[in-house]
Each structure stands twice: as C-alpha cells, then as structure tokens.
Amino acid sequence: MRKIFKVLVLSLLLILFGVNSIYANQSMKKEIFIPKLDYSHFKLDNGLEIYVFEDHKIPLAKFSIWYKVGSVDEPEGISGISHLLEHTMFLGTDSLGKNQVHQLVKAVGGSNNAGTYYDYTTYYEEVPSAKLELAMAIEADRMRNLKIDPKEFNREKEVVKQERRMRVENNVFSSSLEEIQAKAFQESSLHHQVIGWMKDLDNITSDDIRDYYTRYYAPNNAVMVVSGDVNPEEVHNLAKKYYGSYQPQEVKRLETIEPEQKLERVIKLEKVTRVPIIAMLYKIPKGDHPDIVAINALLDILVNNSTSRVKTELQKKKRMILEAGGFTVGLRKPGYALLYTVPISEGMVYDVRYEFDQELKKLIEQGVQKNELEIVKKRVLKDLIFSQKDISSAADTVATSVVRYNDPTLYQKNIQRLKNLTTKDIIRVAKKYFVRDNRTIGYILPKD
Amino acid sequence: MLLLAFFQVTYSETVLAKVEYNKELFENLAVNKNKIPHIDIPDYKRIEFENGLIVYLVEDHQLPTVEIKGYINGGRRQEVKSLAGISSFMVEMMNTGTKHFNEKELANYKDINGIDFGFGVENDYLSFAGSALSTDTEEIISLMSEILQEPKFNANYFTRVKQELYRGLAQAKTQESNLLDMYFYKNIYKNHPYSFDDDIDLNIAALSNITPDSLQRFYDQNISPSNTIFAIVGDIDTKRMEKMLNKYFNQWGMIEKDEKQSTEKSKYQELEVEIKTPAVEIDTENYGRVILVNKPDATQAKIKMGYNFFDNNFKDKVAFTMANSVYGGGDFESRLMDNLRTKKGFVYGISATDQYNQLGGAYYISTEVKPADTYQAIQEIKEEMISIKNGEKKIKEDELFKIINLYNAFFPKSYKSKLSVINRIIYNVELEGRDVDYINKVIKEYNQLSATKAQKVFTEYSYPQRFLTVIVGNKEKILPKFKEQGIDVEVVEVK
Numbered sequence: 001m002r003k004i005f006k007v008l009v010l011s012l013l014l015i016l017f018g019v020n021s022i023y024a025n026q027s028m029k030k031e032i033f034i035p036k037l038d039y040s041h042f043k044l045d046n047g048l049e050i051y052v053f054e055d056h057k058i059p060l061a062k063f064s065i066w067y068k069v070g071s072v073d074e075p076e077g078i079s080g081i082s083h084l085l086e087h088t089m090f091l092g093t094d095s096l097g098k099n100q101v102h103q104l105v106k107a108v109g110g111s112n113n114a115g116t117y118y119d120y121t122t123y124y125e126e127v128p129s130a131k132l133e134l135a136m137a138i139e140a141d142r143m144r145n146l147k148i149d150p151k152e153f154n155r156e157k158e159v160v161k162q163e164r165r166m167r168v169e170n171n172v173f174s175s176s177l178e179e180i181q182a183k184a185f186q187e188s189s190l191h192h193q194v195i196g197w198m199k200d201l202d203n204i205t206s207d208d209i210r211d212y213y214t215r216y217y218a219p220n221n222a223v224m225v226v227s228g229d230v231n232p233e234e235v236h237n238l239a240k241k242y243y244g245s246y247q248p249q250e251v252k253r254l255e256t257i258e259p260e261q262k263l264e265r266v267i268k269l270e271k272v273t274r275v276p277i278i279a280m281l282y283k284i285p286k287g288d289h290p291d292i293v294a295i296n297a298l299l300d301i302l303v304n305n306s307t308s309r310v311k312t313e314l315q316k317k318k319r320m321i322l323e324a325g326g327f328t329v330g331l332r333k334p335g336y337a338l339l340y341t342v343p344i345s346e347g348m349v350y351d352v353r354y355e356f357d358q359e360l361k362k363l364i365e366q367g368v369q370k371n372e373l374e375i376v377k378k379r380v381l382k383d384l385i386f387s388q389k390d391i392s393s394a395a396d397t398v399a400t401s402v403v404r405y406n407d408p409t410l411y412q413k414n415i416q417r418l419k420n421l422t423t424k425d426i427i428r429v430a431k432k433y434f435v436r437d438n439r440t441i442g443y444i445l446p447k448d
Numbered sequence: 449m450l451l452l453a454f455f456q457v458t459y460s461e462t463v464l465a466k467v468e469y470n471k472e473l474f475e476n477l478a479v480n481k482n483k484i485p486h487i488d489i490p491d492y493k494r495i496e497f498e499n500g501l502i503v504y505l506v507e508d509h510q511l512p513t514v515e516i517k518g519y520i521n522g523g524r525r526q527e528v529k530s531l532a533g534i535s536s537f538m539v540e541m542m543n544t545g546t547k548h549f550n551e552k553e554l555a556n557y558k559d560i561n562g563i564d565f566g567f568g569v570e571n572d573y574l575s576f577a578g579s580a581l582s583t584d585t586e587e588i589i590s591l592m593s594e595i596l597q598e599p600k601f602n603a604n605y606f607t608r609v610k611q612e613l614y615r616g617l618a619q620a621k622t623q624e625s626n627l628l629d630m631y632f633y634k635n636i637y638k639n640h641p642y643s644f645d646d647d648i649d650l651n652i653a654a655l656s657n658i659t660p661d662s663l664q665r666f667y668d669q670n671i672s673p674s675n676t677i678f679a680i681v682g683d684i685d686t687k688r689m690e691k692m693l694n695k696y697f698n699q700w701g702m703i704e705k706d707e708k709q710s711t712e713k714s715k716y717q718e719l720e721v722e723i724k725t726p727a728v729e730i731d732t733e734n735y736g737r738v739i740l741v742n743k744p745d746a747t748q749a750k751i752k753m754g755y756n757f758f759d760n761n762f763k764d765k766v767a768f769t770m771a772n773s774v775y776g777g778g779d780f781e782s783r784l785m786d787n788l789r790t791k792k793g794f795v796y797g798i799s800a801t802d803q804y805n806q807l808g809g810a811y812y813i814s815t816e817v818k819p820a821d822t823y824q825a826i827q828e829i830k831e832e833m834i835s836i837k838n839g840e841k842k843i844k845e846d847e848l849f850k851i852i853n854l855y856n857a858f859f860p861k862s863y864k865s866k867l868s869v870i871n872r873i874i875y876n877v878e879l880e881g882r883d884v885d886y887i888n889k890v891i892k893e894y895n896q897l898s899a900t901k902a903q904k905v906f907t908e909y910s911y912p913q914r915f916l917t918v919i920v921g922n923k924e925k926i927l928p929k930f931k932e933q934g935i936d937v938e939v940v941e942v943k
Binding site: 057058059060093094095096098099100102103104106107108109110111127128130131133134137138140141145155156158159162163165166169170172241242245272273274275305306307312315316319322344371374375378379381382385386388389447 | 470471474478483555747748779790795860864
C-alpha cells in the first residue's frame with residue numbers, strides 16, 4: 001500500500017516566530033518559506049520497508065539497503081563480526097565473482113560503498129537513474145546468495161585488521177575512545193567498538209560469518225531507501241520482483257543490559273601526544289527519547305557554540321584550553337554523550353576538569369539565558385533548511401530513524417520538541433544525566 | 449469471475465516468482481553508456497566596483513538561504529620564510545575580532561544571526577565562505593565587509609591565538625600524516641613558499657617573528673579589493689543586493705577625506721597587490737631517494753612517494769588525469785587497488801594524485817601498510833606504473849570507458865547547485881584567466897580521449913625513476929627488508 005507522507009513543517013514557522021522576536025527592531029524582514037519533504041512508502045508482505053524520495057534535477061539515483069544489525073548486536077568473542085560481514089559481502093555470490101559488484105557499478109558509471117555503525121549496516125549504489133534495476137538486483141542477490149569462500153574470507157580478514165590498525169590503533173583519539181567506552185560500558189555490547197577487538201577478529205571463522213549473515217540479513221530486518229531521479233511505482237514494482245519471494249525470518253537479538261552506573265569512573269591513558277585531552281562520557285537514553293533534543297541543546301550551550309560557556313570562560317577568558325566540543329551517540333539502545341576539552345598543558349588537566357564542572361554547576365544553578373536558547377533554535381532551523389539541498393541526506397535521516405526505531409516521523413517529533421523546548425528543559429536534563437555518578441572520564445596524557 | 453480469479457492467481461505468482469541470478473542477468477543490466485553532460489551556466493550578473501572588487505550575483509529561490517564563496521588572489525606564495533604561516537595567522541585573527549567588534553561581540557553576532565563564515569589558505573589564493581538564512585542577508589554582508597576591511601591585529605587575543613597555533617603545531621609533530629607531508633613537501637618544493645605550510649619546524653620558528661605589526665603589514669600588502677572576488681548565490685534580489693554591496697564595499701580602499709579640502713573624496717589608495725611568482729626549483733638529488741622518519745610507536749608504515757609535476761597550464765592535464773585514474777584512481781578497479789588490496793591484501797586504500805598549482809605541482813601515491821610489507825608495497829607501486837609505461841599492461845579501452853562513463857554520471861552531481869557552478873566559474877575566469885565555459889570544454893575533451901592517447905600521455909609523463917619516497921613508521925620493523933635489498937635509506941629521528 002502506497003502512502004504519501006508529508007513532513008509538516010508549519011511548526012518550523014512557529015519556531016521562527018519565537019526566534020523572530022529578537023528581530024523586532026528590524027524592518028523589511030522577509031518571511032522564511034520552508035519547502036515540504038515528500039516521500040512515498042511501501043511495505044512488502046515479507047516485511048521489507050521501502051522509502052522513495054524523488055528529486056529529478058539530475059539523472060542519478062541512490063539505492064541503499066539498511067540492515068538492522070551492528071556492533072551492539074555482537075556478543076563478546078565475536079566483536080567486529082558485523083563489519084567483517086560487510087567486507088565479506090563484496091567477495092561474491094553464487095552468480096557474482098569477487099569484487100564484481102564494484103565492476104558492475106563502475107561499468108554503468110556509478111559508485112558504491114557500504115558502512116557499519118553501532119546499530120545498522122548499510123550498502124548503497126549511486127547509479128544513473130536508468131540503471132536502478134542493476135542496484136536492486138545486486139542487493140537482492142547479496143541478501144540471499146552470499147558465497148563465503150574460507151580462503152577469500154581469511155584474506156579479507158587481513159584487510160579488516162589493517163583497517164583496525166589504521167583507524168584505531170594508530171590514532172590517539174580513537175584508541176583512547178575505545179578504552180574509555182569499554183570502561184563506561186562493562187556489560188552491554190557498547191563495551192567494544194564497531195571494528196571489534198583484534199583477538200576476536202583473529203578468531204572469527206567463516207562459519208561464524210555464515211550464521212550471522214543467515215540470522216540478520218532478512219527482508220523483515222531491512223529497510224530499502226531510494227532517492228533521486230526515480231519513480232515510486234517503478235521502485236515498488238522492482239522491489240516486488242527482486243525481493244517479493246524472500247521469506248521473512250525470526251530475528252533473535254542479543255539482549256544485554258548495562259547496569260546503572262553508581263559512581264564516577266576514571267581512566268588515565270598515556271599516548272603519544274603533545275596536548276592532553278579530557279574526554280567525558282555520560283550515559284544517555286535511546287536516540288528517540290524526548291530528552292535527546294534538550295541534551296543536544298545543552299551540549300551546544302555548554303561546549304559547542306562559539307559563544308558556549310566553556311569556550312568563553314576557559315578558552316577565551318582564562319586561556320586554560322585550546323578547544324572544546326561534544327556530541328551525542330543516539331542509538332536503538334541507550335547511548336552516550338561525549339564531551340571533550342583540550343587543556344593547554346598537562347599541568348592544567350585537573351584544573352580544567354574542575355572548571356568544567358563549575359561551568360556545568362553554574363548552568364544548573366543560575367539557569368540558561370533566553371538568547372542562548374534562541375541561538376540553539378536558530379542553528380537547528382538553519383541546519384534543517386540547508387539539509388534540504390541534498391535529497392539523499394534527507395533520505396538518510398529518515399532511514400536511520402526507521403532502521404533504529406521503526407519511526408519515520410521522528411524527524412517531525414524532534415521539530416515539535418525543539419519548538420516546545422524551554423530553558424527549564426535544558427536544566428532538567430543537565431541535572432538528570434550530566435552528573436558525576438553517570439560519568440566516565442578519560443584523561444589522555446602525553447606519554448613522556 | 450473464474451477468469452478474474454485465474455488472472456489474480458497468475459499475477460500473484462508472477463510477482464513472487466524467484467529471479468534467476470546468473471552472469472547474463474547482471475551483464476544485461478549493466479549495459480550503459482551515460483550521455484555526455486552539459487553544465488548549464490546559471491544567469492549571473494558580474495559587477496566590477498571602482499576599487500577593483502569583483503562580485504558575481506546569482507538568484508536562486510529554491511530555498512530561503514544565502515551563500516557566499518570568495519577568493520583573494522595571492523595565498524601562501526606571498527609569504528617569506530621568516531614569516532612562514534603568517535597567512536593562516538592573519539585570517540584566524542581576522543575571523544576572531546575586528547576594529548568594531550571584539551571577540552565576544554563577533555562570536556555573538558555570528559551565533560545570534562545563524563551566520564557561518566570562515567577562511568581557507570591555499571598555495572595560490574585565500575578563500576572564504578559564508579552562509580545564512582535569507583532573512584539574515586544584510587547581517588552576513590555587513591559581517592563580511594567588517595571582517596575583510598576592518599581587521600584588528602593588536603588585539604588582546606593575539607597572544608592566545610599565537611599560543612593555540614603553537615600548540616597545534618607541536619601536536620602536529622606527533623602525527624604521522626603531518627610528518628609524512630612535512631618531509632615530502634619540503635624536499636619537493638625546497639625553499640619555495642609551497643613547502644611552508646607543511647614544514648612544522650619552520651612554522652614553529654617563524655611564529656616568534658609574527659607580531660601584530662607584521663600581521664598588519666602582511667594584510668596591507670596582500671588584501672585589497674583589487675585582488676578580491678566573491679559570488680553571492682541564493683534567495684536574493686540582484687538590484688537590491690547591488691545597492692547593499694555598494695553601501696558596504698564601495699568605500700573599501702578609499703583615502704580618508706582631507707578635512708581642509710571641500711571636494712568629495714574620490715581617490716583610492718594604491719590598491720594593486722604585487723602577486724609573487726617565485727620559481728619552483730627541481731632538485732634531481734631527490735630522484736630515487738628514500739627517507740624514513742622513525743616513529744617507534746607507529747603500528748603502520750605511512751608511505752608518500754612522488755615527484756615534482758606540472759603547473760596549472762599543463763596542456764595534457766585532462767588526458768593525464770583520466771589516464772592516472774586507471775593507474776591509481778582510488779576505486780577498487782584501479783591498477784593499484786586491484787594489486788595491493790584485492791590481490792595482496794596489503795592496503796585498505798591507495799591512490800595516485802596529480803596536484804597542480806600556478807607555479808608548479810606535485811604527483812604522488814599515498815597509502816599505509818604493515819611495516820614488514822613496506823618494501824614490497826613500494827616495489828609493487830613502481831611495477832604497476834612501469835608495466836603501463838612500457839606497454840606491458842597498456843590502458844585498455846574498457847578501462848578508460850568506465851572512467852569516462854563515471855565522470856559523465858557524476859559531473860552533473862558535482863555541479864548540481866548554482867553555487868557550485870558559479871564558484872568554479874569565478875575561480876576559472878578571475879584567478880586562472882580561463883573562459884566561462886571551461887567546465888564544458890573539459891567535459892568535451894575527456895569524452896574525446898582514446899585509450900591510445902591516454903596510454904601515450906601516461907607513458908610520456910610518468911617518471912618511476914624520479915620517485916622521492918617518504919615513509920613514517922617504526923624503523924626497526926621497516927629497515928631490515930631495505931637492508932636485505934641493499935637500498936640506502938636516510939633515517940630521520942624526530943626531535
């Protein structure tokens with residue numbers, strides 16, 4: 001059944017009304033017009049969900065399949081298997097030779113890639129729109145007919161181990177984050193990174209990969225997203241042709257629960273770096289929780305904006321830090337917010353941590369200014385509008401909220417939450433989540 | 449009714465019929481030749497102000513946004529060794545505070561109006577870019593005017609900015625990528641300004657020479673309306689924008705009115721900027737040289753190997769770029785990826801880059817490998833180049849076709865927005881002296897390229913005997929294989 005969803009953005013005008021109050025003195029201001037985001041939705045009998053976003057400006061189509069499986073689904077012992085499976089998906093099927101996927105896509109003048117994250121794995125092809133069927137066929141073949149040759153698999157494992165050395169072990173921040181995250185999440189599958197532990201990569205066999213593939217690569221555990229110069233009915237018909245005969249399967253997930261953290265955790269890491277870094281990890285709820293909007297606003301006010309509290313006090317006034325920032329990792333399981341500061345020198349590290357805590361305390365006790373909230377709302381409004389320049393980026397936003405939360409309307413809900421956001425909400429989330437007992441601090445210190 | 453039921457059953461069975469996957473299915477689906485694209489030049493108005501400032505205006509009412517892209521001719525080649533890095537310091541100061549906005553006020557102005565504005569520093573030019581919602585158009589124009597025209601270098605944040613830059617440089621010395629670039633470019637470009645940015649030691653030493661006065665002098669000598677060009681694209685009205693630009697930019701460079709005279713001010717200061725053209729000297733001592741920068745904690749060996757190459761006017765640039773994509777385009781089908789990743793599993797990624805500047809360029813291959821594989825990886829890179837060059841494994845028509853086909857599909861994507869097109873136009877026309885339709889000329893040229901021509905060009909312009917190879921990694925794990933082969937390696941210990 002085809003449905004057309006329109007993202008109602010009239011509420012954005014209401015946000016703008018709130019923001020516009022600061023422009024009361026300015027005359028001749030134009031009204032912002034906000035274009036609508038349209039897409040079509042279908043669902044096959046076997047559970048495969050299909051979203052189609054049209055943009056006919058250029059004759060290109062982006063086809064992607066998102067599997068609801070990532071490193072949070074991995075038990076210890078086979079960490080990294082989701083990502084290793086992603087690599088294995090390029091080694092051929094019963095009809096396609098090794099790397100033939102790349103060759104076929106390139107032959108039509110397209111590009112392709114894949115990626116694994118904590119809670120999904122995605123494969124995409126960007127091809128001339130007349131060649132959409134090729135992308136459909138490739139991913140359908142790979143969903144069911146993957147060939148896992150042990151020799152090729154072992155060779156590809158070496159490539160993945162190389163990738164781990166390159167991206168994690170040889171990188172100060174990534175290798176530190178791996179240890180900090182492991183300290184913070186001791187029972188849940190966020191204990192390990194997407195790339196997995198080297199010892200687990202060594203031990204994973206081609207049989208393990210086959211089991212994992214069979215378990216998770218099913219139509220009812222996937223979302224198809226197509227954007228660009230495409231016709232929704234054609235997409236629907238092709239999806240039925242190539243995926244309609246596939247049977248759904250029961251997907252049993254790993255259920256691990258991280259016990260509540262009751263005390264601050266601290267880890268000190270010595271790395272080859274001239275500047276120290278303080279990384280502070282706070283546990284937060286799942287990414288569709290109503291508090292996430294307020295948490296992101298708090299991060300902007302506290303560390304991200306150029307007028308943020310920490311940058312203004314610690315960088316510009318007191319000259320104790322070089323940089324500060326923060327981001328949230330919002331997943332289908334409880335995730336985390338990571339805030340970092342870069343002290344001027346190792347000698348300043350504990351003073352910086354103390355001053356950071358003071359800024360947080362001040363925010364809670366003295367409150368957030370109205371203009372700070374307006375800056376946040378303005379930034380989000382701007383980002384929303386600019387994101388509409390690229391339909392595939394808008395499509396990815398909807399795709400991640402579907403594959404994580406089965407909720408394509410999260411985008412709209414968050415707009416509404418932002419509209420309703422008050423300074424009290426920001427203080428409330430600061431008191432609830434940004435407390436010492438909920439924090440793991442990593443001090444990344446120069447080795448010498 | 450029976451017929452209808454029969455039809456419905458047949459229809460359902462057809463829909464759910466399993467697809468037979470085989471080689472022929474995919475081959476049939478993959479037959480495709482993309483049309484040769486044509487990039488439409490958007491309607492624009494070019495304005496040249498009396499003070500030499502050039503602005504391009506493009507209306508685009510699809511979204512309520514306004515975006516700016518600009519260039520200031522000159523760049524790093526305007527620097528001298530004792531003040532290496534002064535361009536970056538200068539733009540950092542310009543974007544932090546001005547004569548009329550202190551640091552806090554400027555940051556607040558940007559945040560409250562949702563304005564993003566920043567600079568870039570390149571070898572031959574400075575660049576700047578800004579964006580805002582169209583309700584804040586005058587705010588971003590006035591901000592840009594203030595930043596470009598009213599810098600303040602003797603500000604109280606001067607010392608802080610210097611300290612931050614110093615710390616950043618000190619940190620860069622611990623990073624393999626930065627060390628790799630330092631030792632590669634300072635040998636390729638020797639004492640030329642093109643080497644300055646990557647030479648961490650030079651930048652650290654020069655920092656102590658940079659004062660507010662030297663920043664002011666550098667600004668006065670190198671930033672002028674006469675060498676500045678920018679484009680404004682978005683939800684604007686051309687006529688109103690032209691009036692606004694007159695208001696904010698027409699006085700840039702004007703001499704202060706003489707109070708004794710009653711005549712109106714009509715003269716501009718000496719506005720011409722002397723664009724420097726130091727020659728790039730090629731050092732043949734680099735040919736075949738191998739430098740290993742020892743980093744005992746490195747788990748990988750990073751490799752950058754290359755040589756001096758042509759400038760922006762290289763007559764066979766388009767043909768060479770396409771031929772080089774066959775050799776090392778970075779995708780799975782390139783010769784280098786096929787050999788070093790797919791067949792041997794040495795690398796995660798590898799690519800060959802031809803890089804051009806106005807006064808001379810560089811060509812290099814970069815990758816990283818396990819330390820023990822370093823020697824062999826370098827040999828394989830050279831062998832792949834030689835095998836094309838000597839005709840043993842010539843560039844094939846279908847290889848070249850795939851590259852051309854890919855470019856034809858993705859050129860329109862790269863130039864999908866009016867901003868991207870006009871940005872390329874102002875660069876081509878105002879900085880490089882090319883014509884407005886240069887983009888389409890490039891498209892036409894590569895579509896006319898044959899494998900024979902690509903082969904000829906790659907053979908003529910690839911120089912495996914000239915490789916300067918720089919490696920950053922643990923010498924204990926890398927050197928043994930080189931010693932075995934009798935290869936001289938210069939080992940550098942980082943202080």
